[in-house]
Amino acid sequence: MEIKEKLKQVLIEDLNLEDVTPDEIGNDEPLFGEGLGLDSLDAVELVVVVQKHFGVEIKDMDEGRPALQSINTLAAFIEEKSNG
């Protein structure tokens, strides 16, 4: 499964977003605030989700902030770290 699709799937499952389907999450849609509506507690959970499902560690806020903007930025971060 492509990283973006898998990301959407695990986001919905691990963050219990029962009112959203993978198709409804846009690749460029902001994950926090106005977009998908995630909050700061989800950010902590997301760090765990990325490490658990993709084996990629988000070490600090400097790395996390740009990576956690959208599905596209998070997928790019995972790809970069996986290949690096």
Add this chain to the structure above:
Amino acid sequence: MRMAIQSIGISGGFGQGVDSLQRALVAGEVEPQTGEVERNGTVDSFPCYRAAIDGLDEFFPKRALRRIDHYSKMTLYGASLALKEAGLLEADRSRMGVIIATGYGALKTTFDFLDSYLDFGYSCSSPTHFSNSVHNAAAAHVSMQFKATAPSLTVTQFEMSVASALLTARHWLAEGRVDQVLFGATDEYCDVLRYCRKRFFCDGEQGPMAPFNFERQSAVVGEGAAFFILTRDEQQASYGYIDAVTLGNHVASPLELPADDFVIAGADGHRDCGQWYAETIGSLPASAYSPLYGSFPAAAGFDLAVAALTLKEGCYFTVPDNAGSTTTPEEAPAKISCLKFGPGGDYGLIRLSR
């Protein structure tokens, strides 16, 4: 000081709401569901009484519940039903305390968190699972969601949890710290619990439940939430009053039950507790209602709900007992003692009246 029972909210293996409980009491039986746990390629099937939480959407949007586990959802649902029945869903709840009695707490989430820690290590342990796994999580969710800003507490003392928590509720009301207490008794089933109970009790978990057969293990696992609005205001006593709550140990100081009370025994098919009920109840009119909701520590709260409903309706509900030893009172009881024993002779006695 006696506590008036203003309303009840309840969800268990018999269904949701006081009406469902009353229907089960009138029918006299509830067929257990079939639980299944797959382990090492084999399927373990067993009877159980599980509580549904389908109606929770009526009170909260799904998004507000997404970080909340089954245990806390069950708790929230029971609390919602109690507040709805009392007409307090829109009320100012700044002087309403919250007390939850539970024997096990958030059992499934606790084990899920431990599993994630063991499987993936510290850095991959879910913070949400952790926050939901602490015993006070459900009480905190109830207080936050309902803006009940008076004290909030969880009491855990296994079979004695309900009686022990009621003592605290009475203190809060007597001290004037709160005007009302949103009091709940909640326990949940999880697969680890099934594993443990099967190891301890083997076929004794297969039912059917026979609470007055004190020689045989016949417990069937259950879960659910029973909530009450308790108040000092005697005008609000829709379901009668809790007159007294006593905790003790029958071995150290033998219990003598009030002679004019109808006894609701918390007997739930656990042979280890059977002798204490046999010794204390004797020939008093008594019944046990555990075959309607199963065996779990917080079921003492369900016994309390049955007692309150009995007083409100002014009638006596018959539950067929497989041992055939239930004694029927001659008329609708005006005073009821809810008696719960633990295996070591510890007891909780809750006395109610109309």
